[in-house]
Amino acid sequence: MFGFYLPKMLRQMLLLLALLLSSFALYSGECENKYPLEKIITEQVIETPFEIVIQTPVEIAYFVTVQVPYTVAQTCFKSVSQVFRDCNIKRPWKCFDVTKIIQVPFDCTYTAFKDVEEKRFRTEFKNEIVTKIEKRIQKLEDYKRPLGYAACLTQNSGEALLKAQGKEFQVIGSFHEAVFKLATCDEDGAKKSFRKANKKAKEAVEHVAYASETAARATYDLTYVAPLLTTTILLDKGLNTHLTSSYVETRDDASRNIREVSKKVGAVLEVTAKPENLGKIAFIYAATTVGGPFGAALANIMYDKIILKKSMTEKAMLRSFAIGAAAGYAAEGVQGALEGKKIFEAAKYANYLSKVSSAVAQNLTTDVGNVALNGGEGYNSKDFLKSILSSVAVVEVGNDSLATIIESTVDSTLNSVATQGVEEDFNFKKIDFKQVENSLYQGFANGVTRESVHAFMDATVIKAIPEDMRRIDKKAMDELEDAFYKAMLSYQEYQREQIQLAVLKSLFQMNKDDRENLFKLIQAKDQEIKERIAQKTFGKNFKDLTAKEILSDNFKENYLRFNTALGEELIRNNPQFAALLNIADEYGRNPAGAPDLFATSFNLSTPGRPTLTLLEGGLQAAKSSSLLSATLETLGVITMILYSPGVGEGSDDVSKYSQEQLAPSAIPLPDPTDNEGWDLYTRAIRGDRAAAYKYLNRDEFEKIQKENGWSDEEVISFYENQLKKEEKNIDLQHPVLDGDRVGNANKLDFHHAFPDLIDNFSRDAQQFSIPTKGEGGVIVRNSNLYQLEGSLNGTNGVFEWIVDQGSITHRRFIPGGKVTGKPNQIPQ
Amino acid sequence: MNNNKLEILYKIGVVTFPLLKLGFERFWCTKKDVIDYAVFYMAKKEYANNDLIALLAGADYEEENIVQEYAAKFIKDENIIDNYTIEKWKVAFLIEVKEMSCSERERIDLLQLVYSTFDYSQDLAELSIYNADGICPIKAMNELIERKLKILNVAP
DSSP, X not given: OOXXXXXXXXXXXXXXXXXXXXXXXXXXXXXXXXXXXXXXXXXXXXXXXXXXXXXXXXXXXXXXXXXXXXXXXXXXXXXXXXXXXXXXXXXXXEEEEOHHHHHGGGTOOTGGGHHHHTTTOOHHHHHHHHHHHHXXXXXXXXXXXXXXXXXHHHHHHHHHHHHHHHHTGGGHHHHHHHHHHHHTTOHHHHHHHHHHHHHHTHHHHHHHHHHHHHHHHHHXXXXXXXXXXXXXXXXXXXXXXXXXXXXXXXXXXXXXXXXXXXXXXXXXXXXXXXXXXXXXXXXXXXXXXXXXXXXHHHHHHHIIIIIXXXXXXXXXXXXXXXXXXXXXXXXXXHHHHIIIIIHXXXXXXXXXXXXXXXXXXXXXXXXXXHHHHTTOOOOOHHHHHHHHHXXXXXXXXXXXXHHHHHHHHHHHHHHHHHHHTXXXXXXXXXXXXXXXXXXXXXXXXXXXXXXXXXXXXXXXXXXXXXXXXXXXXXXXXXXXXXHHHHHHHHHHHHHHHHHHHHHHHHHOOOOHHHHHHHHHHHHHHHHHHHHHHHHHHHSSOGGGSOHHHXXXXXXXXXXXXXXXXXXXXXXXXXXXXXXXXXXXXXXXXXXXXXXXXHHHXXXXXXXXXXXXXXXXXXXXXXXXXXXXXXXXXXXXXXXXXXXXXXSSOTTOHHHHHHHHHHOTTOXXXXXXXXXXXXXXXXXXXXXXXXXXXXXXTHHHXXXXXXXXXXXXXXXXXXXXXXXXXXXXXXXXXXXXXXXXXXXXXXXXXXXXXXXXXXXXXXXXXXXXXXXEEOGGGOEEEEEEEEEEXXXXXXXXXXXXXXXXXXXXXXXXXXXXXXXXXXXXXXXX | OOOHHHHHHHHTTOOOHHHXXXXXXXXXXXXXXXXXXXXXXXXXGGGTTOHHXXXXXXXXXXXXXXXXXXXXHHHHHTTOOOTTHHHHHHHHHHHHHHHSOSXXXXXXXXXXXXXXXXXXXXXXXXXXXXXXXXXXXXXXXXXXXXXXHHHXXXXX
């Protein structure tokens, strides 16, 4: 199909002309000759197909296509509205065959053309194609939307909300009025104000409705990835179901339902009028904050089974699970985007509108989850406005909320100061105020976001639940809470074990027995850490902690902090691990790109160096931030085993093997579970390496101090200078590292564009001088070829670089290649 | 047509569906090139009722992988065999470099890219400036074109 663009007016005129001429021809009896439309279009109207595009608000194109022997008129639509600042959502065209529509008014029906069909005009055949195209579009929508697309939508829904709020700030006056009346129990007055605000905020509502549609779409998209295999397996295990096997079948049903929902974005308040749904929303929100999408999914399914005591088929359970997960993902996405960026800023500048936005966003998320939960009925923008107004009220009413926000802020800030203030001569001047400031704002942002929803629940949802039902529910809710936390804990343990096994498998080349033994060691050490963290956090033994306590933020934060410190030390000893943290950063910036980065960074091993192919577990990790953090934790525990004193002693072959394999350059470090060790690690994390020397080389430190009569600070300053010199000395220098890449060296395929990190090893490569031809085949100079055997992506081969007149002209990995002294060998 | 290489291939009369499929997979030609060729095919009487060709010809708004699928299925269904696709593309690349108006130095640089584009295949090794055989890369290019056209039964 050919197409060309013409000026808009001209295009429209051409279209009209085409249609008119068609009409005229058909009217004038050409139809009876059974050879009309094609003739008109091919011979009189146009010689080639053309395309008319009207650009707003919906892009419409008319295609009159002549591809002998078929003649077809198509009208295609595509919405042009979904173009975001950071991502452009390409929407498919939807095309409809309008040939028949042109024929029908002039009584040139399909039947009339039937005889012609065998000759040249085959409308019905094109219909078939159109049907196929539509089916394909359907299929694409169903199955081929990538996760990144959904994430983009989710994030943008949050941004759209902010935009709505930012643009329509003038309606806030009416909001204020409504809120005030609501707060003073003047419900009628509040209703009037709401109506007033509704009128004024029409545009804002449109923004929000658009954002909600976007979020709902994200919900829909993410539903496909929500029921991860591990979770269905767990449910199968825990509830004796067969969810995994019915997943595929049910996914299609759920996707259809939710797509329908996402189109309508609907009926939020109508649905929430049902008390059981109100309770459900509240619980799902709470579950999301503890267990993320999985928690929401699990809560949803458990709520149905335990509270509502529904007799559910497995199919219904899975649907409930998927829907809960979708709601959770949406909640996480919107909340994450806001907490990470907008709310942070909002808190920083105490911008009222942005604070409102956070509440609105969370409210919306709840709505979207609810819409998904209940099959979605008609939705109108008024309902959403009400929802927004309630959110605004949340920010404004209730001293309790404010108190909690402050508490969250203070907690966060104090934590920050506490991690800094462990030094004996700690004083006010030494506080890292940047860190404190960040913690303060982050805590504030968290407080606002969470409390706004809690308050919303208290002020609207919970209030709407009938008194007697609340009483009945109390016991069931307690049971549910207990069951939920236990299930979450069990899931986390299961997930952690799987990750640990995967990481171990990819980290160490050892037989199964050895690996199992090492796994047991890790488990034991992990348990030891948990004991310490339990004492540190709650002053209790680990076994005495409730599931809720283990899942609490405090426990998690301490555990993570501990393992992060261990991971940092590992990074210092092994540059490949630095890449892991880069990946964590990269994941934050670009979730879709992280797996690739991970793969290329870790698919590397070179002879004579520690082998680190962290593939299976690593890739899994990169695909999910929670898995990534769990992988980091595992690495931290492994570090502990390898580097901590008291571990690996005696005749433990596995540990010995690991130490020989991975820790040749390890330096003795204090136990990070001691106060002193903890201090060292926190300092190391903050980059205070010189200060860390005090702990690493205490004897030497004291000796220098004594000899020179220096203070602690002076010795540290001395070390800082030493470190600077060392760093300068270890700067890598090599022609391969110094030269610019030109020509083939810039090719982006996998074998040319292997990770830059490998260039560091060019210093170990063998160097060959190779003659270089110029014009006429005459040798005009010599270039340097560097060859290094190694492996890429698990395949052995040779890395090659050619440095020609200072530039890198060739950079290639040859699978199966050896060091030969000649470039571009063809391995046998 | 904006694709020099494909123009060359049309000119020497060696375009086939397998050739386009390979080119499309390796980004040497575009979806539009495949669709244009399908439109051309539709005019052939024997393919007038072929669903796949019709789908390919109307695939402007399909994803690229769908077009690839259609093309692959068409080649399979119609049992279209072309054992010289890669050779044909090599010829197209070489003729393009040969006909380009540039300095000899630049032409030699371009030949290095051609050599790497075809995964440093043995038959193109003479193009490499690092191949210590004393053969002028430009001369090697001319000889290669001649040899390959002969294989393809095309008069130089």
